[in-house]
Amino acid sequence: MYLWGAFFTTDIDFGQAPSTLSLPKEKMMILVTGASGKIGSEAVRLLTAKQLPTRALVRDPARAPQGGAEVAVGDFDLPETLDDALSGVTTLLLISPSVPSQEIAVIDSAVRHGVGHIVKVTNHKATADSPVPRRRDHARIEAHLRATGVAHTLLGPNLFMQNLFAIAPEVKQSHGFTMSTGDGRFGMVDARDVAATAAAIAASPSGHAGRSYLLTGPELITYTDVADALTAALGHKIDYHAISPGTHRKAMLEAGVPEPVATSNAHVFELIANGDAEWLSGDITTITGTQPRSLREFLDDHLAAFG
Helix, strand or coil: CCCCCCCCCCECCCCCCCCCCCCCHHHCCEEECCCCCHHHHHHHHHHHHCCCCEEEEECCHHHCCCCCCEEEECCCCCHHHHHHHHCCCCEEEECCCCCHHHHHHHHHHHHHCCCCEEEEECCECCCCCCCCHHHHHHHHHHHHHHHHCCEEEEEEECCEHHHHHHHHHHHHHHCEEEECCCCCCECCECHHHHHHHHHHHHHCCCCCCCEEEEECCCCCECHHHHHHHHHHHHCCCCEEEECCHHHHHHHHHHCCCCHHHHHHHHHHHHHHHCCCCCCCCCHHHHHHCCCCCCHHHHHHHHHHHCC
16 A cells, blocks of 8 residues: 655745845855755756755755765754854745744844845645644644744745656556545646756745745646556556545555654645645746656656656
8 A cells, every 4th residue: 555654745934025035146145954955956967057056955965966966964853053054045935844043043144144035845724723734744844934034035846756756666566556635636847847846946046035936747647547547658547546634644654654644644634635736837837937747757757766
């Protein structure tokens, strides 16, 4: 059975005057946190390809992205390492697992070092009263960020296509997968397109301050559509086995997923089944000038993972 030990969605809302930050390359320094992850590593690649001064923050230097970026070794739980990483930084691209104490520490360090603009990847429905703990965490971070007065931009992706890698072993083994979102539709987005949007804003933040952008793929899909796309790509039938969120939660617990994670995931899956992720946006195209990747394009690029 397909079990989610982690899950990624997003949301937003804010207000601030447009930024006038526009610096020549020689006066810029962009720090990317989470630089060894899917979004961060791709953002670093794109920024260095444009020959923009870029610094990649990682905990393990062995996992630092290759290329022309400076590498800063630091830990969100060790503020002194954040101060070193943020020295001389003009724009911060903040990507992390969104633990409030950690992101707030990064934001506070950025303020101390006079960072001019912060681009944060957040959740598309981050509210203080959300029933989903991750969304409450994002809301707390966003409130702290607004209170600092630093120019900032929030990016709220829909579901990530990269989440599909979690079902790949089951697809390979059984030619099917299990999920508990019913017929709920979602605007699934490739993390590479989220990275491209974040990099475009970090490279030229002028005009993006106080703005929130919703990031989606080009179409609304269901997990039935995912099964159909896998069937077409692999050349043999892939089945989507729908179960209830409660049954899914029980299965996650039996598989050793921590109770808070299993409960939160099951709640999110139920929300998706009821239309929570049924939205599309053209913000990726508006900001990057290119269309976001479709599900079929994603599968074509990563088909070996599924069969």
